[in-house]
Amino acid sequence: MSVPLADAVDIGRAVSAARRAFDHGPWPRLSGPERAGYLKRLTQALRERLPLLAQLWTDQVGAPASFAQKLTPFGASRFDFFATLAEHYAFDDWRPTQRGRACVRRVPVGVAALIAPWNATFPIVSQQIAAALAAGCTMVVKSPPECPFDALIIAECAAAAGIPPGVLNVVTAGREAGAQLVQSRDIDKISFTGSVATGQWIQRAATDRLARVTLELGGKSAAILLDDVDLPAALAALVPFTMPFSGQICFAQTRVLVPRHRHDEIAEAYASVVARMKVGDPHDANTAIGPVLNARQRERVRGYIERGIAEGAALVTGGTGNAGFERGFYVAPTVFSRVTSTMAIAREEIFGPVVSILPYDSVDQAVEIANDSDYGLSGSVFGADGERAFDVACRLRTGNVGINGVEIAPNVPFGGMKRSGIGREGGREGLEAYLETQAIFVPGAAA
Structure with a gap:
């Protein structure tokens, strides 16, 4: 047609x-x-x-x-x-x-x-x-x-x-x-x-x-995992929204902020969930990650991955390959840890299956890192104490914030702050x- x-x-x-x-x-x-x-x-x-x-x-x-x-x-x-x-x-x-x-x-x-x-x-x-x-x-x-x-x-x-x-x-x-x-x-x-x-x-x-x-x-949304977070429950709710549609969704939670003392534990657990996501034909009902839009977008995403490595982020899983496919514009789901806010992968909208894990030392610093962005579209806060998570959410300079999940509802306004x-x-x-x-x-x- x-x-x-x-x-x-x-x-x-x-x-x-x-x-x-x-x-x-x-x-x-x-x-x-x-x-x-x-x-x-x-x-x-x-x-x-x-x-x-x-x-x-x-x-x-x-x-x-x-x-x-x-x-x-x-x-x-x-x-x-x-x-x-x-x-x-x-x-x-x-x-x-x-x-x-x-x-x-x-x-x-x-x-x-x-x-x-x-x-x-x-x-x-x-x-x-x-x-x-x-x-x-x-x-x-x-x-x-x-x-x-x-x-x-x-x-x-x-x-x-x-x-x-x-x-x-x-x-x-x-x-x-x-x-x-x-x-x-x-x-x-x-x-x-x-x-x-x-x-x-x-x-x-x-x-x-x-x-x-x-x-x-655009968006460069941050998910803050508080120190009392129920990690398995949080990952089950969060992971589908970190790289939905191969990360080609504006509200994707592409920055995951974690307590420094739990950084390695969370990075490993998150990467293991991502590694189990099926990459393949988008028509297959079991596929979670399909191709990106076109060759130009694939090369753009690969460029950010290469830049993340060059700037010193730790590549936990994924990379610049074609995810094992000879045809199609695929990028393997990619996770970086030990990312800082000065790195391009933490500051710029990639629009691909790339997620950055950033450590923080206090809740105040987590809020500061989350707000240290040109964007303010979406975000989320995960923690066992719902009232505490709500208080943190209220401090974020972003248009929408989810508590222990990400949601969009027709009766609730959607839009962004800043750029x-x-x-x-x-x-x-x-x-x-x-x-x-x-x-x-x-x-x-x-x-």
Whole structure:
């Protein structure tokens, strides 16, 4: 199968369709409960296609089938959440004033450009689309060339649900066409998930016309294992999130911070769990680690491994080889110990199956090491005393922190601090990112 790449004409037509649908169509003028009805029908149509969407995740970018089958339903759950939220959200709030009263309205921001990454297109674009639809926006979705089918399937479901033409427009496009979309003066809001460099460019382009922006960018998340941690339980909960999808997930817990006096014990135990993870064909249900996206990404990851060795980190397992495969872009799951915060492998987002173990001498130092990062997307704290772990979590400068596990929920906002982004997707906050506030003063008796 093939999908045509959008050119400048296609982008212009998609933006024009979304603009007409917002300025003259019914969608922004429907009530929240009315939009919720459409979203519920869309969700049902999506649920019928979840097996196809999971298979596409594996076929398009090599996500292990077990991983794809587990995470694909999260996309549908986001539509469920925003349908319910739209049904009950108070879009109008009446308040008393000196002259009478005011209606504080939450109105759709306008036409949104939704730009999704290749690594987790369906869950991420589902969150963007569902929130924008619930708010009453119209939109142009830019699908990545590596993963073009997911948003098209959502658009198919939207049409089946009766969502009016022009509300949801999908284009598959590369960088140049994406730049045209971002720079269009008919785009009022941009939601982007991807690299820091592209996010910075989008921020600058949006600033010229003060377009609203939500950016979910990179991560270098730290998992802190406290000295009272139940190690077997912690590893069972943590390891799947240290290199999910071969480490090609933004919230991967790629820095593991451990008490210095337990460093060797934890490093050995962690490496032994990683060594038992099956590396192989992503279509095999038993595979935990598949290939990385392409040859360029494989060489990038190998370069970081070589740099880690050169900078003095101890290679516990893995390395730069092809994990025993003659074909495919494989990198053996790699674990470094005795890593310091000055090393590149501890500071830069590798986007591959590489994890660094860093020792600390006190909880204060663990917090300092965790926060000594340009990024602040995710993190976790593991310990037997839940209250103590919560106190440590509250000291971390990162958007999301898990206690004794890692979790993402549709009703909870997700996003980062520092270079990990601006704004939040998901939760009530995710809906409000697609709304503007308008106050209308009405003279007369106060309500």
